[in-house]
Amino acid sequence: MASLRDLKARISSTSNTKQITKAMEMVSASKLNKAEDNAKAFVPYMEKIQEVVASIASGNIDVDHPMLISRPVKKTGYIVITSDRGLAGPYNTNVLRKLYQTIEERHQSKDEYVIIPIGKVGRDFCKKRELPIAHEITGLPDQPNFAEIKDIANYAVNMFSSEEVDELNLFYNHFISAISQEVTETKVLPLNDIDVGEKQSSMYEYEPNQEQILETLLPQYAESLVYGALLDGKASEHASRMTAMRNATDNAEDIIDELTLSYNRARQAAITQEISEIVSGAAALE
Amino acid sequence: MKTLTVSVVTPDGPVLEESYDMVSVRAEGGELGILPGHIPLVAPLTISAVRLKKQGNTDYVAVSGGFLEVRPDKVTILAQAAENPSDIDVDRAEAAKQRAEERLNETKSEEIDFTRAKSALQRATNRLEVANNK
Numbered sequence: 001m002a003s004l005r006d007l008k009a010r011i012s013s014t015s016n017t018k019q020i021t022k023a024m025e026m027v028s029a030s031k032l033n034k035a036e037d038n039a040k041a042f043v044p045y046m047e048k049i050q051e052v053v054a055s056i057a058s059g060n061i062d063v064d065h066p067m068l069i070s071r072p073v074k075k076t077g078y079i080v081i082t083s084d085r086g087l088a089g090p091y092n093t094n095v096l097r098k099l100y101q102t103i104e105e106r107h108q109s110k111d112e113y114v115i116i117p118i119g120k121v122g123r124d125f126c127k128k129r130e131l132p133i134a135h136e137i138t139g140l141p142d143q144p145n146f147a148e149i150k151d152i153a154n155y156a157v158n159m160f161s162s163e164e165v166d167e168l169n170l171f172y173n174h175f176i177s178a179i180s181q182e183v184t185e186t187k188v189l190p191l192n193d194i195d196v197g198e199k200q201s202s203m204y205e206y207e208p209n210q211e212q213i214l215e216t217l218l219p220q221y222a223e224s225l226v227y228g229a230l231l232d233g234k235a236s237e238h239a240s241r242m243t244a245m246r247n248a249t250d251n252a253e254d255i256i257d258e259l260t261l262s263y264n265r266a267r268q269a270a271i272t273q274e275i276s277e278i279v280s281g282a283a284a285l286e
Numbered sequence: 287m288k289t290l291t292v293s294v295v296t297p298d299g300p301v302l303e304e305s306y307d308m309v310s311v312r313a314e315g316g317e318l319g320i321l322p323g324h325i326p327l328v329a330p331l332t333i334s335a336v337r338l339k340k341q342g343n344t345d346y347v348a349v350s351g352g353f354l355e356v357r358p359d360k361v362t363i364l365a366q367a368a369e370n371p372s373d374i375d376v377d378r379a380e381a382a383k384q385r386a387e388e389r390l391n392e393t394k395s396e397e398i399d400f401t402r403a404k405s406a407l408q409r410a411t412n413r414l415e416v417a418n419n420k
Contacts, residue, residue, distance in 0.1 A: 038298075041298060041299030041300070042297050042298070042299070044293075044295050044300055045295045045296060045297050045299075046297075048295055048355070048362055048364055049364055052328060052353075052355055052364075056328070145297075145298050146296065146297040146298050146366055146367065147367065150366065203326065204326045204327060204328045204355075205325055205326060205327045205328070206327075206328055206329070207313060207315050207327055207328070207329035208314065208315040208329075212314060212315075212330060213328055213329070213330055213353065215330075216314075216330040216351070216352075216353060217330070217353060220352070220353075220364075220366065223366075224297055227297050
């Protein structure tokens with residue numbers, strides 16, 4: 001059995017860890033709240049843009065824009081959203097595992113795909129496995145705004161329009177609730193399956209014409225898809241970290257309980273031993 | 287008198303939602319004035335100031351591109367960035383303007399940098415104009 005002093009040291013170190021994980025849990029909880037607000041603020045923009053895109057796409061079958069047409073896929077681009085820091089439970093592992101499996105399944109050689117990692121963990125993962133990286137972005141703040149993601153979204157959309165890649169997919173953790181997130185793959189480009197929804201009642205006039213509108217509208221739409229996924233991913237990250245830290249705190253509590261029990265037992269044993277020593281010492285004197 | 291509900295929405299959240307008598311914008315095809323009862327319309331916007339008129343007063347909003355969606359009683363402006371005059375960081379816009387001007391002088395040769403610097407300059411100038419107009 002460990003000595004009293006060892007036990008005491010372990011109890012105090014575990015309770016230090018517990019304090020830290022508890023603090024991190026609370027920090028993540030407040031960040032999660034903010035991230036959810038951000039995601040909510042984004043919804044009206046996304047809905048509106050979707051509505052306009054859908055009404056143009058549904059009203060006129062004869063519009064063609066390179067972004068609406070699927071071409072034979074020679075090269076695929078993958079955007080993968082991860083965090084910059086660990087300690088987020090299965091958050092990064094899940095999304096990276098899914099990415100890796102998908103790549104193994106779909107591609108034979110490294111010329112067939114290219115990856116755009118967002119976040120340090122994703123970048124390091126790709127570097128370590130020598131996967132082709134087209135562009136990377138790290139050090140995004142916890143509450144990103146659109147300006148910060150615009151560059152990479154723009155870059156990805158340009159890669160598609162310059163025919164460098166023929167398909168653009170997005171991997172991220174979709175936020176369902178604070179305790180559950182789901183790895184999701186969505187296709188960003190080509191935009192050939194826009195959800196038209198119910199038939200729009202109002203038909204629009206286009207000024208100057210549809211082609212020009214699609215020219216500005218579609219890249220903006222594609223970029224906002226990426227931004228939406230990022231907000232979703234951030235919310236999941238904070239939720240996942242919060243859960244992981246709560247589990248860590250609970251575990252620390254369990255360990256402390258166990259250690260305290262054995263500490264008390266050891267203390268009791270030492271006292272009992274001392275008493276019996278005194279008693280037997282006294283008995284020897286008689 | 288009939289009014290229009292104007293809402294300006296960006297990816298970072300709604301910027302403005304209010305009723306106005308008239309909306310003037312600078313679209314890619316030229317100036318557009320929208321009054322209540324306009325037919326449904328979609329038009330891309332240039333980097334410019336949107337002017338919103340209500341009972342003789344004019345409010346300005348700086349938009350960085352995006353587009354305009356008009357319904358008979360509602361105007362929605364979707365832009366990647368938009369600010370009310372009071373929200374504009376004048377110092378930052380000033381700095382951005384200077385940066386863009388320097389870059390324009392340096393990189394006349396490279397097409398992409400040039401276009402980017404030019405639109406950065408436009409955005410900065412636009413913000414400054416709107417901020418001074420309030």
